[in-house]
Amino acid sequence: MLVYHLPGTFETREAHLDLLWEAGATGLEERAGLIRAYFDARTDLDAEIADGEWRDEAEQDWQAQFKATLKPVRAGRVTIVPPWLRDEVEAGQTALIIEPGMAFGTGHHATTRMAVEALSALDLTGRRVLDVGTGSGVLAIAAALLGADHATGLDIDPLTIPIAIENAEINGVPPGRVAFAEGSLGLGDESDETFDVLVANLYAELHDLLAGEYAAALRPGSPLILTGILTGKLDLVRAALDREGFGGVTVREDGEWVLVTATS
Ligand code: SAM
Incomplete structure (x- = not known):
């Protein structure tokens, strides 16, 4: 030049x-x-x-430089990689391929990684999973790859939906096992479908607002996985879970971020 x-x-x-x-x-x-x-x-x-x-x-090829900085992210039984690093996934790990793009959720954020780890710690075989705030679809796709019968990803941002669908295709998850839709809980238009696992990487204030909807969307005794919570906001989420009758609360921290699990 x-x-x-x-x-x-x-x-x-x-x-x-x-x-x-x-x-x-x-x-x-x-x-x-x-x-x-x-x-x-x-x-x-x-x-x-x-x-x-x-x-x-x-x-200066900025895109090439950015791509070179991306590394595989290990999260429990899953390793999240961009398409060009798929061969770097170790034997025995489940490869989750995410094309870095416009939607949040490449696995490089602590909250995404902790949420995939939490899903990976469950036996999802035959379970129906709801992912609220799906972004790239990473958590719903992880659930499907880990054996869930069906995973539904909702996001209020319509731009994320085609991205999540494309990521599911890249991972070979058939449309019958995963579905993405523009939407959320608490909007008054959701069905009365219930789920066996609910995961949501949003933020503390929204978890507080949606905690009642989480309880309604989960079958009794089902796991809830919440992240996107800053350490200073943990008490807000704890109080919301307590209010809605969730028990068995566990807390995991990574830097300034927290992941909370509970049982409905
Ligand atoms: N699930 C991905 C992950 O774990 O990496 C993406 C999480 S990203 C932090 C949060 C996503 O939630 C964004 O895609 C955003 O558009 C969506 N979102 C924000 N508010 C929402 C709401 N009330 N209901 C559903 N989705 C929402």
């Missing part, structure tokens, strides 16, 4: 800006007291501007 460096700003070098465009600049940028003019080929600018300098800069 060919860049012509000119000391100054657009304001102080106003007289030279037209000259740069006329010489064939494909773009101008002002950064840290320097004007950077992008060119496809060198021109005879030196004759007209005394203090400029041509530089051949290496192309």
Whole structure:
């Protein structure tokens, strides 16, 4: 990438800006007291501007650099990987492939990792799982891969739904075992379907608001997994669970994040 460096700003070098465009600049940028003019080929600018300098800069492939930073994330029996790292999943681990994109839930956040670990600690065989705030679909897909009979992922953000569906396809989870829909609990339009496991990576205030809906959506004696909770907000969630009759509360912390499990 060919860049012509000119000391100054657009304001102080106003007289030279037209000259740069006329010489064939494909773009101008002002950064840290320097004007950077992008060119496809060198021109005879030196004759007209005394203090400029041509530089051949290496192309920065930001996407490639970002991809290189991603590592497999081990969460209990599951290892979450982007598609290009699927061969790095160790034998015996369940590979969960998530294409990093617009939706939250690549596995790299402590809350996602703890939630997958908590699912992985359960025997999900034959269970029906509800994932509230599904994002990339990671938790619903994990549940299906871990043997759940069916997993439903809900999200209020409609943009997440096609992303979650695509991630389920990448993982080979048939549509009959997983379903994603725009929606939530507590909106008044949900069915009276009940579930054997409910997982939700949201935030403490929302867990407080939805705790009654969680109780209604779960069959008695079923596990509830909540995360997205900052340590300082744990008491709010504890009080909500207590209020709605949940028992057997356990708490796990990872840095500033907390995961809570309870039984309906
Ligand atoms: N489940 C994924 C994970 O664990 O990585 C994504 C969790 S992300 C922190 C929270 C998701 O919840 C977002 O996709 C957001 O759109 C969704 N969300 C926020 N409020 C919600 C609500 N009231 N009901 C359902 N989904 C909600």
